[in-house]
Amino acid sequence: MFEASPINLKNLTRQKIFRFLLGSMTATLILPVALILGTLIVKGAPVISFDFLFTSPTNGMTAGGIFPALLGTILLVLVALLASVPLGVAAAIYLSEYAPDNWFTRAINLAIINLAGVPSIVHALFGLGAFVLFFRFGTSILAASLTLAVMTLPVVIVATRESLQAVPMAFREACWNMGATRWQTIRRIVLPNAVTGILTGVILEVSRTSGETAPIMFTGAVFFLPFLPQGVFDQTMALSLHLFVVSTQVPEMPEAVPYGVALVLIGMVLLMNSASIALRMYLRGKKKW
Amino acid sequence: MVGSNAVNEDRSLVKDGTEQSPVKLGVENLSIHYETGPALQNVSFDIRKNEIFGIIGPANAGKTSFLKAINRMDMFNPGMKIDGKITFDGTDISKVRNVYGLRSRIGVVFPLPVGLPLSVYDNVALAPRLAGLKNKAELNVIVERCLTRAALWDEVKDRLNSLGSMLSGGQQQRLTIARALSQDPELLMLDEFSIAVDPVTTMRIEDVLKELKNEITIILVTNLVQQARRLADRTAFFLEGQCVDVAVTEDLFTGEVSDQRTRDYVEGRFG
Amino acid sequence: MNKQTRASSKTTDFDRLNRDWYIDKAVQILVFIGGISAIVFIIGIFIFITKEGMGFLLGDFSFKEFFLSPNWRPTSENKATYGILALIAGTASVTGLAMLVAIPFSLGTAIFIAEFATGKTREFLKITVELLAAIPSVVWGFIGLAIMNPLIIDIFDVPVGLNVLNAGIILGLMAAPIMTSIAEDALKAVPDRYREAAEALGATRWQVIYKVVLPAAKNGLLGAVLLGVGRGFGETMAVLMATGHAINIPGSVFDSVRALTATIAAELGETAVGSPHYKALFTIGISLFLITFVINLIADLVVRGVKKG
Numbered sequence: 001m002f003e004a005s006p007i008n009l010k011n012l013t014r015q016k017i018f019r020f021l022l023g024s025m026t027a028t029l030i031l032p033v034a035l036i037l038g039t040l041i042v043k044g045a046p047v048i049s050f051d052f053l054f055t056s057p058t059n060g061m062t063a064g065g066i067f068p069a070l071l072g073t074i075l076l077v078l079v080a081l082l083a084s085v086p087l088g089v090a091a092a093i094y095l096s097e098y099a100p101d102n103w104f105t106r107a108i109n110l111a112i113i114n115l116a117g118v119p120s121i122v123h124a125l126f127g128l129g130a131f132v133l134f135f136r137f138g139t140s141i142l143a144a145s146l147t148l149a150v151m152t153l154p155v156v157i158v159a160t161r162e163s164l165q166a167v168p169m170a171f172r173e174a175c176w177n178m179g180a181t182r183w184q185t186i187r188r189i190v191l192p193n194a195v196t197g198i199l200t201g202v203i204l205e206v207s208r209t210s211g212e213t214a215p216i217m218f219t220g221a222v223f224f225l226p227f228l229p230q231g232v233f234d235q236t237m238a239l240s241l242h243l244f245v246v247s248t249q250v251p252e253m254p255e256a257v258p259y260g261v262a263l264v265l266i267g268m269v270l271l272m273n274s275a276s277i278a279l280r281m282y283l284r285g286k287k288k289w
Numbered sequence: 290m291v292g293s294n295a296v297n298e299d300r301s302l303v304k305d306g307t308e309q310s311p312v313k314l315g316v317e318n319l320s321i322h323y324e325t326g327p328a329l330q331n332v333s334f335d336i337r338k339n340e341i342f343g344i345i346g347p348a349n350a351g352k353t354s355f356l357k358a359i360n361r362m363d364m365f366n367p368g369m370k371i372d373g374k375i376t377f378d379g380t381d382i383s384k385v386r387n388v389y390g391l392r393s394r395i396g397v398v399f400p401l402p403v404g405l406p407l408s409v410y411d412n413v414a415l416a417p418r419l420a421g422l423k424n425k426a427e428l429n430v431i432v433e434r435c436l437t438r439a440a441l442w443d444e445v446k447d448r449l450n451s452l453g454s455m456l457s458g459g460q461q462q463r464l465t466i467a468r469a470l471s472q473d474p475e476l477l478m479l480d481e482f483s484i485a486v487d488p489v490t491t492m493r494i495e496d497v498l499k500e501l502k503n504e505i506t507i508i509l510v511t512n513l514v515q516q517a518r519r520l521a522d523r524t525a526f527f528l529e530g531q532c533v534d535v536a537v538t539e540d541l542f543t544g545e546v547s548d549q550r551t552r553d554y555v556e557g558r559f560g
Numbered sequence: 561m562n563k564q565t566r567a568s569s570k571t572t573d574f575d576r577l578n579r580d581w582y583i584d585k586a587v588q589i590l591v592f593i594g595g596i597s598a599i600v601f602i603i604g605i606f607i608f609i610t611k612e613g614m615g616f617l618l619g620d621f622s623f624k625e626f627f628l629s630p631n632w633r634p635t636s637e638n639k640a641t642y643g644i645l646a647l648i649a650g651t652a653s654v655t656g657l658a659m660l661v662a663i664p665f666s667l668g669t670a671i672f673i674a675e676f677a678t679g680k681t682r683e684f685l686k687i688t689v690e691l692l693a694a695i696p697s698v699v700w701g702f703i704g705l706a707i708m709n710p711l712i713i714d715i716f717d718v719p720v721g722l723n724v725l726n727a728g729i730i731l732g733l734m735a736a737p738i739m740t741s742i743a744e745d746a747l748k749a750v751p752d753r754y755r756e757a758a759e760a761l762g763a764t765r766w767q768v769i770y771k772v773v774l775p776a777a778k779n780g781l782l783g784a785v786l787l788g789v790g791r792g793f794g795e796t797m798a799v800l801m802a803t804g805h806a807i808n809i810p811g812s813v814f815d816s817v818r819a820l821t822a823t824i825a826a827e828l829g830e831t832a833v834g835s836p837h838y839k840a841l842f843t844i845g846i847s848l849f850l851i852t853f854v855i856n857l858i859a860d861l862v863v864r865g866v867k868k869g
Contacts, residue, residue, distance in 0.1 A: 022669070117790050
C-alpha cells in the first residue's frame with residue numbers, strides 16, 4: 001500500500017464531509033415522514049376495530065364505521081383493473097414485441113409519459129366530459145373506474161413492458177427458428193417468464209388506484225350514500241374521498257376518525273406496495289437463466 | 290412446385306447420386322446487406338436433396354447471414370436487406386406468405402446454444418406441440434429419439450423436468466440440435482454445432498448426420514475444415530461475403546478445381 | 561427414421577395459411593389497438609376538455625382578463641369575473657417552495673443512495689423511497705391539515721397554519737421520493753468504467769462523483785427535476801387541503817393561497833354543466849394540460865439527449 005500523501009488526506013476528509021452531508025440529507029428526507037407515519041399510527045390505531053371496518057357511518061359520519069367507503073374503493077379498483085390490465089398488457093406486448101423503431105412508436109411512448117404526467121384533476125375533467133356526459137354513464141362506478149383506468153394505464157404498460165423485455169431476445173429467436181408464430185412465441189416463452197413481473201405492476205396499479213381522489217370526485221364517488229351500490233351504474237363512497245370529507249367537510253368531527261381513515265387508506269396502499277416489492281425481490285432471487 | 294419426396298432411392302454412390310437428385314434449395318444472385326454494410330454478395334448455387342452441403346470460411350464470410358436469409362429471419366431484423374432469389378422446393382421464399390410454415394420445415398442450429406427456459410422435455414416437445422401434436426405417447430417417442438440422436442439422452446434422461454436453460458453450455462448445444470431435429474425438418478442447417486461439444490460426442494453426432502442424410506438435406510456451416518471433409522458431399526468456400534468456390538468436397542481438398550484462396554484456406558495458410 | 565409426422569401433417573404446400581397464422585394476425589391487430597390506446601387517450605383528453613371549455617374560449621371572456629386579472633369571482637351576483645392570476649401565483653409559490661425543498665434533498669439522497677450506500681443500507685433506502693412515493697396525495701393533504709397546521713401555528717406564532725409554507729413543505733416531501741428515484745436511475749446509468757477510470761487515476765469517491773458522475777448524468781438529473789416540477793404543479797388534493805384556500809397573491813410564505821388545480825376540485829361540483837363558471841374551470845384544465853404536456857415533452861427530450869450522448 002501507498003502512504004497517504006497530504007493532498008490525498010485533504011481529499012479524503014472532504015469526501016467524508018460530503019458523505020456525512022448527503023447521508024444527513026437522506027435522513028432529513030426520511031425521518032420526518034417516519035415521524036408523521038408514527039403519529040398517524042398512534043392517533044389512528046385506537047379507532048380501528050372490526051366495527052370500524054365493517055359498519056356504515058352514522059350520526060353525520062361522526063360515528064360508526066367506514067364499510068361503504070372501503071367497499072366502494074374495492075369496487076372502483078376492480079372495475080378499473082378489468083379495463084386497464086388487458087389494455088395495458090396488450091399495449092406493452094405491442095411495444096415490446098411488435099413495434100418498429102420509428103416516430104410512431106416514439107409518439108406512443110411520449111403519450112404514455114404524458115398520460116402519467118397529466119394532473120389528476122385534468123383526468124377528472126376528462127372523465128366528466130367523456131364518460132359521465134358524452135358516453136352517458138352518469139356519475140357512476142363505471143365512469144369513475146374508467147377515469148382511473150386511463151390515469152393508471154401507464155403503470156401497467158411500463159411494468160409489463162419492462163418484464164417482457166427482461167426475457168432475452170435469444171429465446172424468441174430460438175422459438176421463431178422452429179417455425180413458431182410471433183404469438184406462439186409470446187404465449188409459450190415470453191409471457192410465462194414475464195407474468196410475475198406483470199403481477200408486480202398490477203399490484204402497484206391497485207395501490208395507485210386506491211389512493212386517488214381527484215379523478216373520482218366528479219365522476220362517481222360521492223361524500224355520503226345511505227345505501228351500498230348495487231351495480232356499476234350506481235354512485236359509491238370511496239376511502240380516499242371519505243378521508244377528504246371527514247377531515248374538511250364535516251363540522252364537529254371527533255379528531256380520531258380522520259386519523260383512523262387515513263391509517264386504513266395508507267395501510268392498504270403501503271401493504272400493496274410492499275407486496276409488489278417483495279414479489280419483485282423474490283423474482284430477482286429466482287433466476288431461470 | 291417441384292419436389293416429390295415420396296421415395297428416397299438408395300444411394301450408394303454419393304458423388305454421382307447428388308448430381309442427379311432434385312434441387313432442394315436454389316440460390317440465385319443472393320446478396321445480403323446490413324446497415325453496416327454488405328454481408329454477402331451475389332452468391333448462386335443449388336443445394337440438392339439428400340446431400341450434406343458444407344460451407345467453410347473464416348469469420349465474417351457471410352455464412353451465418355446466409356442461413357438467416359434462408360430462414361427468413363430478416364422479418365425480425367429490420368436492418369437486414371436481401372436481394373436475389375432463394376427457392377425452397379421451387380417456391381420463391383420471398384413470396385411466401387406463411388413464413389412460419391417455411392421455418393417449421395427448416396431446422397437450424399446457431400453457434401450460440403439456447404436452452405429455452407422450459408423443462409428439457411418441453412424444449413424438445415415444443416416444435417411438435419406447435420405443429421398441433423398433443424398425444425403424450427407420440428411426444429415421448431419424439432423426445433427420446435431426438436435427444437438420443439443429439440447424443441444427450443443418456444445425460445438427461447433422469448432429469449427431463451429440469452430447466453433446459455440451466456444445462457451446461459455443451460448440453461444446451463446438443464439440446465438445440467435435438468430441438469431442431471424435433472421439427473422433423475426437410476432441411477437441417479447446422480452452424481458450427483460442435484463448438485462446445487467434446488470430440489467423442491461430436492463424432493457421434495456426425496454419424497447421426499450421415500444417417501439422416503438419407504432422408505433430409507443438410508447444410509453444414511463449419512470452421513473446422515476437416516469436419517466438412519469428413520461429412521460434406523459438396524462444399525462452398527465463403528470469403529468476405531463472396532462465394533469463392535463450390536465443388537465436390539474432395540476436389541476442394543485435392544486442389545483440382547480450386548481457386549488459390551480456397552487452397553490456401555483448406556491448407557491452413559490463413560483463416 | 562420414424563416418419564409419422566411428416567407423412568401426415570407435412571405436405572409440400574407449406575405456404576398454406578393455417579389457423580395459427582390467422583390467430584397470429586388477429587393478435588397483432590389486437591395488441592396494436594392496445595398500443596395506440598395511449599395516443600387515443602391523450603388526444604381524447606385534449607378533445608373532451610376543449611369541448612367542454614370551448615364556449616368560454618370563444619365567447620365571453622378576454623384572454624387578457626383571464627390570465628392577467630387577479631380577480632376570480634365566478635359566483636359574483638352582478639358581475640362575475642374570471643381572472644386566474646392569483647391562482648397562478650398560488651400554484652407558482654407553492655410549487656416554487658416545494659422545489660426549493662425537494663431539489664437539493666432529493667438530489668442529495670439520490671447521490672447518497674447511488675454512490676455511497678452499499679448492500680443492505682442501499683436496499684433499505686431504495687425501498688423506503690419507493691414506499692414514500694406511494695403515499696396518496698389525500699393523505700398528504702390530511703397530514704398538512706392535521707399535523708403541519710398546528711405545528712406551524714406553534715412554531716412561527718401565526719394565526720393560520722394553512723399557507724404557502726405548509727403546502728410547499730408537503731408538496732416538497734411528496735415530490736422528493738419520485739425525483740430521488742428518477743435521479744438515482746440517471747446516476748446508475750453512468751457506466752461504471754467512467755468511475756473505474758477516474759478511480760484508477762487516484763481520485764477519491766467524491767471527486768469521481770463531482771468531476772465525472774454528475775456531469776455525465778446532468779441531463780437525467782435535469783429530467784428528474786422537471787418531472788418533479790410537473791408533478792408538484794399538477795398536484796391537487798394536497799394543495800387543496802394545505803394551502804388555506806384563499807384567493808390571494810402571496811406576500812410571504814405565511815399567506816394562504818389557492819392553486820389552479822385546487823380551484824377546479826373545489827368548485828366544479830357546484831357549477832351547472834355548460835355555465836360560464838363550468839367552462840372557465842375547464843379552461844383552467846386546458847391550461848394545466850398544455851403546461852404539463854410541455855414540461856413532460858421537455859423532460860423527455862432532455863433525458864433522451866443524455867442517452868444519445
